[in-house]
Amino acid sequence: MRRNMVAGNWKMHGSLAANQALLSALIAAPEPACDVVVCVPFPYLAQAGQLLAGHAIGLGAQDCSMHEQGAYTGEVSVGMLREFSCSHVIVGHSERRAYHAEGDALVAAKAQRALSAGITPIVCLGETLEQRERGQTEAVVGMQLDAILHLLGSRMHELVLAYEPVWAIGTGRTATPEQAQDVHAFIRQRALRHHVSAEQTRLLYGGSVKPDNAAELFAQPDIDGGLIGGASLKAVDFLAIVDAAKHRG
Numbered sequence: 001m002r003r004n005m006v007a008g009n010w011k012m013h014g015s016l017a018a019n020q021a022l023l024s025a026l027i028a029a030p031e032p033a034c035d036v037v038v039c040v041p042f043p044y045l046a047q048a049g050q051l052l053a054g055h056a057i058g059l060g061a062q063d064c065s066m067h068e069q070g071a072y073t074g075e076v077s078v079g080m081l082r083e084f085s086c087s088h089v090i091v092g093h094s095e096r097r098a099y100h101a102e103g104d105a106l107v108a109a110k111a112q113r114a115l116s117a118g119i120t121p122i123v124c125l126g127e128t129l130e131q132r133e134r135g136q137t138e139a140v141v142g143m144q145l146d147a148i149l150h151l152l153g154s155r156m157h158e159l160v161l162a163y164e165p166v167w168a169i170g171t172g173r174t175a176t177p178e179q180a181q182d183v184h185a186f187i188r189q190r191a192l193r194h195h196v197s198a199e200q201t202r203l204l205y206g207g208s209v210k211p212d213n214a215a216e217l218f219a220q221p222d223i224d225g226g227l228i229g230g231a232s233l234k235a236v237d238f239l240a241i242v243d244a245a246k247h248r249g
């Protein structure tokens, strides 16, 4: 049985004062009945790590370098993330793919690098609105997934995948539970094409998850929780979403 998980992606939000207030509220809440991670901007890893130490909320980053170390100005290595006790790192978020031209091979290499450091990659997949309207959702998500399976098929159970339709991110336009379930089921099927079982792989849904739609999404058989953007910045909303994920695992 896969244990549900809720990951907050703060994106480029936060301040020392705001983080202190948000994390203090999260750790004051009852211990979550699913796995919970907050993925914070790099400069706040130390602060968040100190506040979360000894609590049942994991720490994650929002990106990592595919390189181990060297002359890569602006990059952050998985070794550095490990020094700050990161358990997870998001790779291949659609905002990285769109604004930083990250392709499938690079995303897979980053995921591989994270695993090499003992950090769980949360690998994001998803189609644009134009691609969905052209009926290309499975082709696009399938290709993104193939790159991961090609490099990391044997380690599939160690990955977390997040299906995030680009048209649902930050738009308030959530995929219906059926639309999300269909793609999640497709992802598990696609893995079988590579003779890989994704039965133990946690598949999160992301894209305008809110307290009022989380339970219905998480009730789908192939949805194992969520990757939460905007709603992860408000403690009361994030905690309500975490609560909605308590029913499995």
Ligand SMILES: O=C[C@H](O)COP(=O)(O)O
Pocket: 009, 093, 164, 168, 169, 170, 171, 172, 206, 207, 208, 209, 227, 228, 229, 230, 231
């Ligand atoms: O990583 C999180 C996703 O991009 C979802 O963001 P959102 O919940 O603000 O739509």
